[in-house]
Amino acid sequence: xxxxxxxxxxxxxxxxxxxxxxxxxxxxxxxxxxxxxxxxxxxxxxxxxxxxxxxxxxxxxxxxxxxxxxxxxxxxxxxxxxxxxxxxxxxxxxxxxxxxxxxxxxxxxxxxxxxx
Numbered sequence: 001x002x003x004x005x006x007x008x009x010x011x012x013x014x015x016x017x018x019x020x021x022x023x024x025x026x027x028x029x030x031x032x033x034x035x036x037x038x039x040x041x042x043x044x045x046x047x048x049x050x051x052x053x054x055x056x057x058x059x060x061x062x063x064x065x066x067x068x069x070x071x072x073x074x075x076x077x078x079x080x081x082x083x084x085x086x087x088x089x090x091x092x093x094x095x096x097x098x099x100x101x102x103x104x105x106x107x108x109x110x111x112x113x114x115x116x
Contacts, residue, residue, distance in 0.1 A: 008032075012040050016047065 011024050025036050 008036060009039075012036070012043060015040060016044060 008024075015022070025033055028036055
């Protein structure tokens with residue numbers, strides 16, 4: 001009896017990985033056939049729930065990681081844009097003219113990087 005149950009469980013597991021040979025279920029008595037399909041659908045349903053929870057957890061972890069570093073990345077990009085605009089203005093105007101515009105740009109920018 002235990003051997004038959006183990007055989008059926010292994011057959012259900014084979015079907016869950018893509019081996020869809022359902023011939024064995026036709027040789028079962030009606031009660032065992034119903035039980036066979038009930039276990040198959042239950043294991044398939046529970047597997048889907050477990051994998052969906054895993055996917056949702058991974059997406060949530062990725063979102064939190066991006067959310068934690070977003071503010072720093074935005075400040076870095078803002079600093080790079082300020083630096084680029086100063087370079088463009090230096091190319092367009094002479095350095096003497098830019099010295100008159102000290103109030104437009106800070107004297108220095110502190111750039112920090114995250115250790116990953």
